[in-house]
Structures are given as structure tokens and as C-alpha cells.
Amino acid sequence: MATKIALAGNPNCGKTTLFNDLTGSDQYVGNWPGVTVEKKDGLLSGRKDVVIQDLPGIYSLSPYSLEEVVARNYLVSEKPDAILNIVDGSNLERNLYLTTQLLELGLPMVVAVNMVDVMRRNGDTLDIARLEKALGCPVIEISALKGEGTKEAALLAIGEVAKKRMSERPHVFTGSVEHALAHIEESLHGKVENATSRWAAIKVFERDTKAVEMLKVPTDIVAHVEEHIKDCEKEMDDDAESIITTQRYAYIQKIVGETFKKSPRKASLTLSDKIDKVVTHRILALPIFILSLCVMWWLAVADGGPGTILTDWANDGFLGGEGWHLPFTTHECTADGAYKGMEFEDAQDEFAKQDASKSKWEEAYLEKVNEGKPDGEKVEKMPEKIDEAIAKTIVAKGVFVEDEETGEPKTKECDCEKCTKKREAGEDCEGCGCGCGEPEMWDVDYAAYQKAAEYEEPDPSQFGVWVPGIGALISSAMEKMGVNETVASLVNDGAWGGVATVLGFVPVICVVFLFLAFLEDCGYMARVAFIMDRLFRKFGLSGKSFIPMIVGKGCGVPAVMAARTIESERDRRMTIILATFIPCGAKTVIIAMFAAIFFRDMWYVAPLMDVVGIAIIVLGGIALKKSKAFSGEAAPFVMELPAYHMPTFGGIFRHTWNRVKAYMLKAGMIIFPACVFLWFIMHFDWGFNLLADEEIEKSMLHDMGSWIAWLFAPLGFGTWQGAAASVSAEIAKEQATATLGLVAANMDGASTAAHVSNLFASMSDFPKLAALSFMLFNLFVPPCMVAIAVTFREMGSKAWGWFAVGFQLLVGYMLALSAYQLGMLFAGGGFGIWTAIAIVVDLWCLWMVVRPAKCKM
Amino acid sequence: MSNGSIVVLVVIGTLAALAVWRNLRKGAPCSCGCSDEECCEGCCGHAKKDS
Amino acid sequence: MTLNEVKPGGSVKIVRINGAGAVKRRIMDMGLTKGTEVAVRKIAPLGDPIELTVRGYELSIRKDEAAAIEVV
Structure with missing residues (x-):
């Protein structure tokens, strides 16, 4: 039977760091409440017979919060063999408050004073021996971060188990309170376990009904004791619970005064204080928060920024x-x-020109040759032997190279000094007399054609070390194997194409997750909750509800689960409904793709999605709050603000790597089979006949998409492709990008980006608007299926689950509708029935937010 | 159909089937970043660590 | 005077805590008990909550909650 050691301590005391150090496993370390709710366990490194049980961070063993109840239920009912209590040495008094309560449980216990490195640096001293005597259990100094003393602490705890002796517990309570407690303890003799009798007595005194029930204290004792409790309350002019709490702190203050010597510090502010002053400054705080979001997005998706450079390389070179x-x-x-x-x-440009010359001349030649010939006899391809006589007369006029982006002829860029300077300064060099800015066109005669025909595509390996793209390698490998064209497309467009699209965005999510990890680990997140609390109170939530939303930037599933720490059921429900409106990692991929394809010159579109998310949470919350189901008093907000600290590089990289690894795994396990399936139903009709590229309209996917495409028509992407992409996003939000790549594969263009761009151009006269609307829809409707499942589970009732999903669906649809219809109105698309509907819907939403509350707030 | 085509079809089909089977058995890969050995949030269908 | 009325920078001593139930217990658990010294560090940018220094660490509570704490 393994020895179980429970790790107990305040949030932010370094418990998780210690846990990682002792068990060697990779757990999350966060600075804000609600990270660990469930208990975790692990084996002590090197000792297969010792289990370390990490308990939720708690300030007390009161019956009022879920984590506290979970912790104390475990300690009392399941009984670990020993408790290892971690105490933050830089915050002794409040930490010891829990210690006194743990001691009363009567279990073998060791107190580990953490952050001893910080204490030493500050010059503070702790009289260990004296503290041991005062507490009645072994005390050891440790630094979980540095790994100092951690193993010894665990061994000490194991040692205490062996001793089986319970040291003398401290005399915390005095006077009539102690008297009453002793009396209660006496009455309980034999009715509860000996070891727990002290704690039981205190719980009875405090009238802690939950504990009394759990300990199975006979009701007649409770009734009998009530008189004594009332007497105490009268005497001390306070309620029983407060009496106990006050006396505990009085005791702690005394022993801390005797054992802890703070070194006289200079009056100047610590670095943490200085940072705090700026970051929670009255005026600067919110702008700084928004600014940090913008910085993150700029790094991730701005044209020219690191994220985009890497993603372009991945999409256009490395993978595709x-x-x-x-x-x-x-x-x-x-x-x-x-x-x-x-x-x-330059070589590529030169080849493009020569190639254009060649094709255009050949076109002109064939035209001449076919003059006067009936249709059946027309020559399509260039003959082996060219008729010299005709050839010498052919001159192709106005040949140009098409610019990929604009579709117009490429413009001239001359090399003269004046124009080069102007171009470097970012100015146009039109009208300078040397023809810049004008479309570059020229004529091709027979001689020029003959020269042009000799040009071959430049071999990239002659210009540097060339690494072929993985997609290109696979493609040519299949060619060599003689793979059938359709099957090859299954791999190129379907399996590899889809997965590559998603993997190509790894650099973007890397940036986002890195940023998030840094903000979480340095302690900024707690401050954000502090700043946001006032705003959140407007709709009856507290700043605590903001934390799941930050978690949601990574993934919606733990975000919904983080709502567990919210005590009020009503608040928790609201938080669950609203938490997933912040774009998660997968949704970030959608944002990245659209930013790269449609909004390259508008980098602010990306952070705008975050802002919209927050706006929906705030406004949606206000609207919900006004309904009967959610109205009521605002939840309290009592929260510790831990000091900032510089996160370790190792910690941040580990967190980020975990997330990136998970993302890539998801690509292989979910995106890949989904793309294979989609490719299949896109290339086969209902009779399972293989279709040719042009027959795509007969495919199963086309039909299925068309059945529901009309739903998306008012949003600007009412085609089978738009429908298919949106629905597939419920498997995993990033699947939308892969599906788009797939269904757009037979559009014009040389890259996935070009395909998708042309796809949207074919769906709407206002492709950028349609793209925006598509983004809004997919970002703000219910999250992926897994997250929806968790929502249902956390809500605990099907009705509430459906309400959440319905609400989210409505919000996403209305947002996309408004954006597209009103956008069209301003872009000159005219006023239609849907524009009117969009306006009505928007007004209704406005009303829901500003109407007077049904019940008193 | 050429041999090459058959090979590719078999490979893709097997990989896809494996992926689906793994999902059904172990639960979908968790996008919250934990690996299924240490996941104790119970998210994404992973077994909780202490059960 | 109650705690919510104290200006940032001010330092006071708790005389009494009114109210009952979970919130009061939570406030006291965090170290705000009779006779404790408290310093008001700052007020949040939007006017609420307030940041206190108590027993050597930073605690944030709402003005409503602070109103239940009598100080001198």
C-alpha cells in the first residue's frame, strides 16, 4: 500500500513548482486562482511506493468554496498518510492561517517554508527551531524553484508517517473559547475519531453544517452545545466563526512576531511595485492591455512581421x-x-517575360494559320515544323506579364537613380518621364520568339541551396510511381494539402501561445482581473470571470472548466456561456489565414477579433443579466494580487511547446482524417462514381453543402463551399481553413491563398466583406464539438446546454449578418430586404442591452 | 489502376483509419496542451489521472 | 469610518467587521480581522475594486465589501 503525502498550501505559494520538482512531471504553473481545481497526483521520483497528492490551492478549510470543500473532504475522509504544508515565506501570516487548521486535523505533518531564496535575498530571518516548537511539527526551509530542500521535505514527511506519534498541537485558542472547545471535544469523545476530535469540535463551534454532516456528529450534541456557543458569542460580541478566525490570526501574529525578523527595507518601491504602478494605472491600464494584445497580433499576423514571414515560408515553400x-x-x-x-x-521575372512572349506569339501564329479554316480543321497546338513564310509576318503586339495580385499587366520599374530613390522612399514614380508605373508591354516578332522559345525555367538550385517543398516532393514521388491523377489529388489536395494548410500556421499560434504563456507566468493575468472587475460587475460577474476568458485564448475547453471556481451557480452559468467568445488557438488559425489572404494591409483586423470577443462578452453579459434567469446581486471579489515575477525561459517554452505539440497532434489525428473524408465526398457522387474535376457539382459534398447554403446567403457566403467550410469547423475550428483549401482547389491560382481568394470573389461581389463575415460567423458561433460537449457537462443540464449553444449561434449569425449587410450598404451594394432585417436585428440587440433591468440588480 | 495508385490509397486509408480508431479509444487530442499521460483536467475525453 | 472611505495612501486599523456569511468569512480568512492594520494601496482604474496591503501582501476587494469594515 503506497504512502500518500498530500501537498497543501495557499494558491501562489509554489505548491505546483514543488509538485513538479518532486514528481518530475510537466504540470501547469499559473499565478492566478482557478488553475488547479481537481487534485493531481504523481509518484515521488525514485520512490515507487510514495504518492504525492497535489491539493487545490486554498486559503482556509472553510465550507464556502468548491476547492476548499474538495480539499478538506479529501483530508478528512480519504486521509493521506501525511501532509506536506507549503508556506510562502514572504507572506508568512496569511499562509500560517491554513497551517493552524491543517494541524487540527491530527495527521502527521511537515511545514515547508518556501521562497527561502527570496527571504535570504531580502535579508529576512526565520527562527526554525522556535517555529517548530510553536507549531508542534517539523519545519524545513525550501526553495521549490531552485530545488533546494525539496527532497528532504518529502523524506521528512515520510518520516513523520513512520513515527506515528502526534506532536503536541499548539494552543491557538484562549479563554472562554478554549473552554467551550474543550467541552465540545469531551462530548465528542468516542463519537468521532480521536485524531480529528479537535477539528470536529471547532467545526461544531463554528456551526459548520457541512463538516458536521461529513463527520457524522450526533445532532443531540450539536443542540446541547448551542447554549455554550451563544454564551461565547455574547461575551466576545461577535459570531462564532469570526471569533475563531480572529483568535487564529492573533495567535499567528504572536508566533510570527517571535520567530520572523524582517530586515529593515528601504522605502523605495520594489521592481514589482514599479511595474504594477504602470500596468494598473488609472488611465494607462486599459490602453496597455489593448496594446499588449495588438503587439501580440502584430508579431503574429502583420505583413512583414515574424509570424507572417514564417507562415509564408511554411505555406509557400516548406510545406506547400x-x-x-x-x-x-x-x-x-x-x-x-x-x-x-x-x-x-530577377531570373524568374525574366523567364516570366520570355514565357509570355513565347505564348502570345504562338497564339498569334496559330490565329494566322487558322484563318479561314473551318472549325473542324483548326490547329490547336504548335506544329513540329513552323511555316517560315507565315512566321516572319507575325508580330504579337502588346505582350505583358500578368501581375498575380491585380490581374493587370505588370508595371514598368526602371532602374534609373531617380526612380530607384523614389521607390525606396515608398513613393510612386509615375510621370517621371522614363515610363515607370505604366503597364510594361512590348511586341514580339519571329526573331524575338525564337530567342524566347529557348528560355527554360530557371533552376533554383543554381541560385543557392534549394530545398524542395514537402508537397512538391510528395507530388513528384507519386508522379514517378505512376499514380493515377485522381488518387494523386487525394494526397496533394486532400490529405497533405489540408494538413499542410493547418500546419502552415504553426508559427502564428507559436507566437500567440508564447505571448500568453509569458503573460500568465509573470503574474499579469491577476492584475487584468483586477482592472476588469468594475466592468464585469456591471453585468453581475466579477473579475474572476475574466480569468476563464484568458484561459480561453488557448483553448475553450479548460476555459469552460475554469468556471468551476465561481461559487454562484448563476454566475458560473453566465461565464460558461460567455467564455468561448474569446478566439481560441484554433480560431486564431482562421484569423491568421484570412489576415494573410484578405487583410494583409489591414493588420488591425486581427486584434479587432479579440476586441469583438470582449465586446460580446460585456454586452452579452449585460443583456443576459437583465433577464430574470441571471439577475441578482453581484458576486464578491476578494482576491490576492501576487507579486510579479520574471517567468523562467524554460517554463514559458515548455508551456508553449506543449500547446504547439498538441496542435500538431490534432492536425494529424483530426484534420487529416477529416480532410480525407471531405476529399472523398467531394470527388464522388451519390452512386459512388468517381468524378472528374469539372464534375464537382455532382459530388456528395456539393449537394450536402447546397442543401444548407441558403442559410448563409444573407451573410455573403451562401454557397456549398461556404456552408461546407462552416459546418466542418464544428469538428475543429481550424478545419475551416483546411476545408476552404480543399473546396477551392479547382479555382484559378497557383497557391491555396490564390484559390481561396478567388473562391470568395466568386461567392460575392464584395469578397473582403464576405471574408470578414465568414470570419465573424465562424469565430463567434458555438465552439468545436468537444467544447460544446464540455459546456453541456459543466452546465449539468441539457436545457442550459442548449440555451448556451442557441445563444452563441444567434450571436454569431447576427454579427456576420450585420457586418455583411451594413458593410454592403456602405460599400454601395444597395439596400435590400436583408439590410432591413440586419438593421432591425441590430436595434433589437441594442434594446436588449440598454433596456431597464427586469429585477433589481 | 496502377500499382502506385493502389499503394497510395492503401497507405492513406490505413493512416486515416488508425487516426479515427485512436480518437475513439483514447479521446481526441487535447488542444489545451496537456498530453494524455498527464491530463487530469478530464478535458477532451482523456481519462483523469487519478482514476 | 469604513474602509471604502479611506483614501489611497492611508493606513488604518480595523475596529469591527459587519455582515455575515461567506463573504465575511472570506474577508477574514484573508487576514482582515479586528485590530489588523491595513493600508489602502490604490484604487483600480475604473474606480473599483481597491487594492489593500494587509499582513505583508496585496489583497483586492470591492468597495461594497470594504464598506462592511469599520476602521479607525
Whole structure:
């Protein structure tokens, strides 16, 4: 039978760090309440017979919060063999408050004073021996962060188990209170376990009905004792619970005074205080919060920012696309030939020109050759032998290279000094006399054609170390194997294509998660709750409800579960409904894709999604609050604000890596099979016949999408593709990006980005608006199926689950509707029935938010 | 259909089936970042660590 | 005077805590008991809650909750 050691202590005392150190496992460390709700356990490193049980961080063993009840139920009913109580040495008094209560449980116990490194640095001293005597149990100094003394603390606890002797418990209570307690203890003799009798007596005195029930204290004793309790209350002019609490702290103050010497500190502020002054400043606090969000998004998706550079490389080179050059290896072409001495990009431009010349001339030639011929005899391809006579007369006029983005002819950019300077300064160089800014066009005669025909595509390996893209490698490998075109498409477009789309965004989510991990670990998050509390109180929640929303930036599932720490059921329900409106990691991928394709020049669209999320939470909360179901008093907000501390690089990287690893695993386990399935129903009709590319309209996916496409019509993406993508997003939100890549595969364009861009152009006259509307819809309707399942579970009732889903669906739809319809109105799309409906809907929402409350707040 | 095609189909089909089977058995991979050995939040269908 | 009336920078001593139930217990659990010295550190940017220094650490409570605490 394994020895069980329970780790108990305040939140933020370093308990989880100690747990990690003792068990060697990878757990989350957070600075704000609600991170650990359920208990975790692990084996002590090197000792298979010792189990370390981590309890939720608690300030007391009161019956008032879920974590406290969970902890004390465990300690009293399941009884660990020993308690290892971690106490924050820089915060002794409040930490020892729990210690006195734990001691009363009568279990073997060791007190580990943590943060001893901080104490030493500050010059504070602790008289261990004296403290041991006062508490009646062994005390040891540790630094969980540095790993100092941690193993010894565990061994001490194990030792206490062996001793089986209970040390003399401290005399915390005095006077008539002690008298009453002794009397109660006497009455309880034989009715409760000897070891717990002290704690039981105190619980009876405090009238803690939950504990009394759990301990099975006979009701006649409770009744009998009531008189004594009332007498005490009269004498001390306070209620029983408060009497106990006050006496505890009085006792603690005394022993801390005797054992702890704080070194005289300079009056100047610590670094933590200085940071705090700025970050929770009256005027600067909110802007700073928004600014930090913007910085994060800029790093992640701004054109030219690190996130975009890496994602473009991943999407266009490494995963998709032809390939890429190793950085620092690019050089001018050294091989003999047309491109000698040129840089790769210039060589590509040159080839594009020559290729255009070739094709356009051939077109003109064929036109001439086919003149006068009836349709059946027209020549489609260039013959082996060219008719010299005709050829010499052909001149293709106005040849140009099409600019990928605009579709217009590429403009001239001359190299003269004046124009180069202007271009570097970011100015246009039109009207400068050398033809810049004008479409670059030229004529091609037979001689020019012959030269052009000799040009081959530049071989990238001549310009530097070339790494072929994985997609390109797979593609050519299949070609070599002689794989059938359709099957090849299953891999290129479906399986690999879908997964590559999602994986390509790893750099973006890396940035987001890195940022989040830093903010969480340094303690900023608690402050944000502090800043937001006033706002949240407006709709009856507390700043505590903001924390699940921060958690939600990573994933909605733990966010919904973090709502467990909210005591009031009504508040908890509201938090669950609202928590998933903050874009999670998967939704971030959608934002990243759309930012890259449609909003490259508008980097603010990305952080806007966060702002919209917060706005929905606030406004939605206010609206809900006004209904009968949610109205009532605001929940209290009593919260510790832990000091800031510099997070360790290791910690942040580990958290981020965990999340990124999970993301990639999800891509393989969920996105991959989903894409295979989607490809299948996209290429087969209902009779399971394989379809050719042009027959896609007969496919199962097309039909299924079309059945519901009309629902999305007012939103701007009412096509089978839009419908398919939106529905598939319920499997996993990032699937929407993969599905879009899939269904857009037979659009024009050379890359997934071009495909999707053209897809939206085909869906609506206002593609950017439709894209925005699509984003809004998918970001703010109910989250992925897993998160919905958790919502139902945490709500505890099907009715509430459906309410949550219904509410979210409504919000997402209305948001997308308003954006598209009103956007169209302003963009000149005219006023239609849906515009009117959108306006009515918006007014109704406004009314829901500003109407007078049904019940008193 | 060529041999190459058959190979590819079999490979893709097997991988997809494996992925689905793993999901059904172990629960979907958790996007909250925990791996299923240490997940004790019980999220995403993973077994809780102390059960 | 009650705690919510104390200006930032002020330092007071708790005389009595009114109210009952979970909130009162929570406040006391966190160290705000009769005779304790409390310093009001700052007020949140939106006007509420307030940040206190008590028993050597920072605690945040609402003005409503602070109103139940009589100080001198």
C-alpha cells in the first residue's frame, strides 16, 4: 500500500513548482486562482511506493468554496498518510492561517517554508527551531524553484508517517473559547475519531453544517452545545466563526512576531511595485492591455512581421509550394546560360517575360494559320515544323506579364537613380518621364520568339541551396510511381494539402501561445482581473470571470472548466456561456489565414477579433443579466494580487511547446482524417462514381453543402463551399481553413491563398466583406464539438446546454449578418430586404442591452 | 489502376483509419496542451489521472 | 469610518467587521480581522475594486465589501 503525502498550501505559494520538482512531471504553473481545481497526483521520483497528492490551492478549510470543500473532504475522509504544508515565506501570516487548521486535523505533518531564496535575498530571518516548537511539527526551509530542500521535505514527511506519534498541537485558542472547545471535544469523545476530535469540535463551534454532516456528529450534541456557543458569542460580541478566525490570526501574529525578523527595507518601491504602478494605472491600464494584445497580433499576423514571414515560408515553400532557398546561401546564378549573373527573383521575372512572349506569339501564329479554316480543321497546338513564310509576318503586339495580385499587366520599374530613390522612399514614380508605373508591354516578332522559345525555367538550385517543398516532393514521388491523377489529388489536395494548410500556421499560434504563456507566468493575468472587475460587475460577474476568458485564448475547453471556481451557480452559468467568445488557438488559425489572404494591409483586423470577443462578452453579459434567469446581486471579489515575477525561459517554452505539440497532434489525428473524408465526398457522387474535376457539382459534398447554403446567403457566403467550410469547423475550428483549401482547389491560382481568394470573389461581389463575415460567423458561433460537449457537462443540464449553444449561434449569425449587410450598404451594394432585417436585428440587440433591468440588480 | 495508385490509397486509408480508431479509444487530442499521460483536467475525453 | 472611505495612501486599523456569511468569512480568512492594520494601496482604474496591503501582501476587494469594515 503506497504512502500518500498530500501537498497543501495557499494558491501562489509554489505548491505546483514543488509538485513538479518532486514528481518530475510537466504540470501547469499559473499565478492566478482557478488553475488547479481537481487534485493531481504523481509518484515521488525514485520512490515507487510514495504518492504525492497535489491539493487545490486554498486559503482556509472553510465550507464556502468548491476547492476548499474538495480539499478538506479529501483530508478528512480519504486521509493521506501525511501532509506536506507549503508556506510562502514572504507572506508568512496569511499562509500560517491554513497551517493552524491543517494541524487540527491530527495527521502527521511537515511545514515547508518556501521562497527561502527570496527571504535570504531580502535579508529576512526565520527562527526554525522556535517555529517548530510553536507549531508542534517539523519545519524545513525550501526553495521549490531552485530545488533546494525539496527532497528532504518529502523524506521528512515520510518520516513523520513512520513515527506515528502526534506532536503536541499548539494552543491557538484562549479563554472562554478554549473552554467551550474543550467541552465540545469531551462530548465528542468516542463519537468521532480521536485524531480529528479537535477539528470536529471547532467545526461544531463554528456551526459548520457541512463538516458536521461529513463527520457524522450526533445532532443531540450539536443542540446541547448551542447554549455554550451563544454564551461565547455574547461575551466576545461577535459570531462564532469570526471569533475563531480572529483568535487564529492573533495567535499567528504572536508566533510570527517571535520567530520572523524582517530586515529593515528601504522605502523605495520594489521592481514589482514599479511595474504594477504602470500596468494598473488609472488611465494607462486599459490602453496597455489593448496594446499588449495588438503587439501580440502584430508579431503574429502583420505583413512583414515574424509570424507572417514564417507562415509564408511554411505555406509557400516548406510545406506547400515548390520549395525554398536556405537562408544565407542565395547567390547569383553561376551556371552558364541565360541567367548567368542574375539573382533568382530577377531570373524568374525574366523567364516570366520570355514565357509570355513565347505564348502570345504562338497564339498569334496559330490565329494566322487558322484563318479561314473551318472549325473542324483548326490547329490547336504548335506544329513540329513552323511555316517560315507565315512566321516572319507575325508580330504579337502588346505582350505583358500578368501581375498575380491585380490581374493587370505588370508595371514598368526602371532602374534609373531617380526612380530607384523614389521607390525606396515608398513613393510612386509615375510621370517621371522614363515610363515607370505604366503597364510594361512590348511586341514580339519571329526573331524575338525564337530567342524566347529557348528560355527554360530557371533552376533554383543554381541560385543557392534549394530545398524542395514537402508537397512538391510528395507530388513528384507519386508522379514517378505512376499514380493515377485522381488518387494523386487525394494526397496533394486532400490529405497533405489540408494538413499542410493547418500546419502552415504553426508559427502564428507559436507566437500567440508564447505571448500568453509569458503573460500568465509573470503574474499579469491577476492584475487584468483586477482592472476588469468594475466592468464585469456591471453585468453581475466579477473579475474572476475574466480569468476563464484568458484561459480561453488557448483553448475553450479548460476555459469552460475554469468556471468551476465561481461559487454562484448563476454566475458560473453566465461565464460558461460567455467564455468561448474569446478566439481560441484554433480560431486564431482562421484569423491568421484570412489576415494573410484578405487583410494583409489591414493588420488591425486581427486584434479587432479579440476586441469583438470582449465586446460580446460585456454586452452579452449585460443583456443576459437583465433577464430574470441571471439577475441578482453581484458576486464578491476578494482576491490576492501576487507579486510579479520574471517567468523562467524554460517554463514559458515548455508551456508553449506543449500547446504547439498538441496542435500538431490534432492536425494529424483530426484534420487529416477529416480532410480525407471531405476529399472523398467531394470527388464522388451519390452512386459512388468517381468524378472528374469539372464534375464537382455532382459530388456528395456539393449537394450536402447546397442543401444548407441558403442559410448563409444573407451573410455573403451562401454557397456549398461556404456552408461546407462552416459546418466542418464544428469538428475543429481550424478545419475551416483546411476545408476552404480543399473546396477551392479547382479555382484559378497557383497557391491555396490564390484559390481561396478567388473562391470568395466568386461567392460575392464584395469578397473582403464576405471574408470578414465568414470570419465573424465562424469565430463567434458555438465552439468545436468537444467544447460544446464540455459546456453541456459543466452546465449539468441539457436545457442550459442548449440555451448556451442557441445563444452563441444567434450571436454569431447576427454579427456576420450585420457586418455583411451594413458593410454592403456602405460599400454601395444597395439596400435590400436583408439590410432591413440586419438593421432591425441590430436595434433589437441594442434594446436588449440598454433596456431597464427586469429585477433589481 | 496502377500499382502506385493502389499503394497510395492503401497507405492513406490505413493512416486515416488508425487516426479515427485512436480518437475513439483514447479521446481526441487535447488542444489545451496537456498530453494524455498527464491530463487530469478530464478535458477532451482523456481519462483523469487519478482514476 | 469604513474602509471604502479611506483614501489611497492611508493606513488604518480595523475596529469591527459587519455582515455575515461567506463573504465575511472570506474577508477574514484573508487576514482582515479586528485590530489588523491595513493600508489602502490604490484604487483600480475604473474606480473599483481597491487594492489593500494587509499582513505583508496585496489583497483586492470591492468597495461594497470594504464598506462592511469599520476602521479607525
